[in-house]
Amino acid sequence: MARTFEILVLNQISASGLKRLPAPRYHVGKEVTQPDAVLLRSADMHTMAIPASVQAVARAGAGTNNIPVPALSARGVPVFNAPGGNANAVKELVLTGMLLAARNVPAALQFVAGLDTAAADLDQVVEDGKKAFAGYELAGHTLGIVGLGKVGALVADAAIKLGMDVLGYDPEITVDAAWSLPSQVRRATSVAEVLKSGHFVTLHVPLVKATRDLVNADNIALMRRGAVLLNFSRDGVVNEQAVLGALAGKHLGRYVCDFPSAALAGNDGVIALPHLGASTREAEDNCAVMVAQQLRDYLEHGNVANAVNFPSVSMARESAWRVAIANANVPNMLGQISTTMARAGLNIHNMVNKSRGDVAYTLVDVDSPVSAQVLAELAAIAGVLAVRYLPQPTDGATSDPD
Incomplete structure (x- = not known):
């Protein structure tokens, strides 16, 4: 039996x-x-x-x-x-995060929520107000990816199809993962190179001893002024205090993450989602x-x-x-x-x-x-x-x- x-x-x-x-x-x-x-x-x-x-x-x-x-x-x-079971769900949320940041969607939504829809001049208020939320398109910008496993590879493929230039780094990439990468992905030799080059930088690594505070004050300083950092990996991979300092100094344009915290709350430069990565x-x-x-x-x-x-x-x-x-x-x-x-x-x-x-x-x-x-x-x-x-x-x- x-x-x-x-x-x-x-x-x-x-x-x-x-x-x-x-x-x-x-x-x-x-x-x-x-x-x-x-x-x-x-x-x-x-x-x-x-x-x-x-x-x-x-x-x-x-x-x-x-x-x-x-x-x-x-x-x-x-x-x-x-x-990889949730890889497509995370990929789609990363794309969402890039679009939220590039098109100033959160601020635009807040603006609309605060409108007096009964006002006679509503159309004019909307027309005048939208100028504050002008953004930019993803096509033509560089996306840096740290971590080229299943999620990173899917993000790379989607970004290329959107017209982005993709630079990737993963010192422990497997043979299978390498085969799944689009040929257009340029290879970086370090995290620093990715941070220096990307208009957007997205992280897809596990939280282990070697990756805790992988992005910190020293290497955030290497990023382009106004760049967008996305973290849908684990909160400990990014040093929050370093991010807040870079946002306050207007060096970092946006921090988009899936991990709300007391330190990040209320910062206009932060787009924090409630851990939605695998929530489909x-x-x-x-x-x-x-x-x-x-x-x-x-x-x-x-x-x-x-x-x-x-x-x-x-x-x-x-x-x-x-x-x-x-x-x-x-x-x-x-x-x-x-x-x-x-x-x-x-x-x-x-x-x-x-x-x-x-x-x-x-x-x-x-x-x-x-x-x-x-x-x-x-x-x-x-x-x-x-x-x-x-x-x-x-x-x-x-x-x-x-």
Whole structure:
């Protein structure tokens, strides 16, 4: 019989994603007390007591700042996300931000909201007032992009189609991302070069130690006078005090972001949106479906895709008995795992092992059932973080998400 996986949901998750976790194989709810996995969006897990039963955490979105990733890594628990699931939604909001800034839309809307529509001279007031909101077109201007992943590539493509010149920088660009970039994107060699060149500069990087205050007082000073800085990435990537200083000095034209704060409030040079980047039905559906499929493949088969703290590992089933092992990335782990199985008379049919940073992950298919004693011996190996036994269900249950 196939076991039932218990999934704790911390936020409202798209029904399209939840359909990929069907009963009776999955029990999904907000009141699950001993979950095999946690599914969430923006809920803060840092202060949460995470049950020992948790084998995986999946966020239906890109960023994982609300999840204690290092602590979960130390327990051998992968943290999945949905990179690119909301990419089109963010791209469209970035374009919106550029147009809001270039055409002075927020101020124009405030002007219209304050009109006395009953006044006899309304038409003349409108005609006279609109002169204060004259803007400029995007075509012919340079857009600098820092971060050329899925969002950055989509923004680049859209900007080129709008007639903009695009300059991009990403020191860690992947081969797949490079292939997806339009050929017209010019390559910058540093963040400073992008900031110097762009009439608009948009940021699409994760918030990690290396990117905190990536844009600061020193490099904002390099920007063109009147340039527009857009941040739909994470608030900590930009130093707010540096932005406020540059706005006060009329060096920076506009700061457009998706992260309102007390410091930014009331500043006419700031266009702050209420974290709308992924707030579309389509993005929520895409992200939920992606992480549900990843979670299901991991729980049932041990395969890992799009985990922020584990290597990507996938192995087709070649036997009915599979063991998944997460361990510290130290020498002789494979030797100890193989020796333990051989000593128990288990023949290894297939094996794959990969590492990422301090974590390594191994999938092993064997030709006969694995006893609880062998699993305990594997778990007792110094450096092993988690051991999962994944026998193929005997009742015909399938992992096909459709």
